[in-house]
Amino acid sequence: MSTRLLYxxxxxxxxxxxxxxxxxxxxxxxxxxxxxxxxxxxxEFDNAFARSExxxxxxxxxxxxxxxxxxxxxxxxxxxxxxxx
Amino acid sequence: MIKVQQEDFDIGxxxxxxxxxxSDIGAIVAFVGTVRDHAGGRxxxxxxxxxxxxxxxxxLQRIEAEACSRWPLQACLIVHRYGTLxxxxxxxxxxxxxxxxxxxxxxxxxxxxxxxxxxxFWKRESGPEGRRWVEADTRDEAAxxxxxxxxxxxx
Numbered sequence: 001m002s003t004r005l006l007y008x009x010x011x012x013x014x015x016x017x018x019x020x021x022x023x024x025x026x027x028x029x030x031x032x033x034x035x036x037x038x039x040x041x042x043x044e045f046d047n048a049f050a051r052s053e054x055x056x057x058x059x060x061x062x063x064x065x066x067x068x069x070x071x072x073x074x075x076x077x078x079x080x081x082x083x084x085x
Numbered sequence: 086m087i088k089v090q091q092e093d094f095d096i097g098x099x100x101x102x103x104x105x106x107x108s109d110i111g112a113i114v115a116f117v118g119t120v121r122d123h124a125g126g127r128x129x130x131x132x133x134x135x136x137x138x139x140x141x142x143x144x145l146q147r148i149e150a151e152a153c154s155r156w157p158l159q160a161c162l163i164v165h166r167y168g169t170l171x172x173x174x175x176x177x178x179x180x181x182x183x184x185x186x187x188x189x190x191x192x193x194x195x196x197x198x199x200x201x202x203x204x205x206f207w208k209r210e211s212g213p214e215g216r217r218w219v220e221a222d223t224r225d226e227a228a229x230x231x232x233x234x235x236x237x238x239x240x
Contacts, residue, residue: 006137058137080220084134085165
């Protein structure tokens with residue numbers, strides 16, 4: 001399944017990319033598992049997701065917890081806690 | 086109504102737009118957030134506001150719908166800027182309109198508390214000491230918990 005992954009703020013700075021299309025392996029079913037898998041892609045991603053407990057996620061424009069299922073997601077975004085307003 | 090834009094806003098123009106053609110409005114509450122030249126012990130010369138196009142609008146609409154379901158609002162406007170800003174520049178405008186002031190004040194505070202903890206914007210400050218991403222204030226998340234407490238019927 002090809003899913004769009006997005007990164008923002010310092011997560012984007014550390015990964016070096018803002019968006020990509022990724023074929024997520026079928027055995028990965030939650031946001032937490034996805035972050036662990038992303039960490040293994042190389043030193044930039046390992047650094048970006050080093051403090052994964054701090055990173056927030058959204059699936060199809062909705063905030064989700066790390067135990068959320070990713071199966072039907074079209075778009076998954078990772079970012080620091082928001083600081084707007 | 087939600088507007089996410091790079092351009093500056095004019096609070097007088099926005100209020101005039103909300104009032105146009107109606108005379109049943111009793112209270113208008115406005116909040117404007119602006120860029121400070123000093124934060125966390127450092128001088129700020131420039132602020133970059135990054136955002137998640139698509140999700141910012143959706144999330145702000147969600148927050149606005151929640152406010153309208155909790156309070157009797159005649160109108161509501163959130164304008165949030167993104168891009169590069171300088172000290173004293175406007176960042177965000179929240180306008181709430183109601184027949185009476187209590188709903189307008191409460192809804193405005195609610196909207197701001199929620200957008201500060203849910204709307205996908207991120208601030209990066211630049212100054213003589215370098216660039217850094219602003220860290221989320223845990224008080225903002227605590228502020229939203231305040232809105233979850235049981236309400237008195239009078240509210």
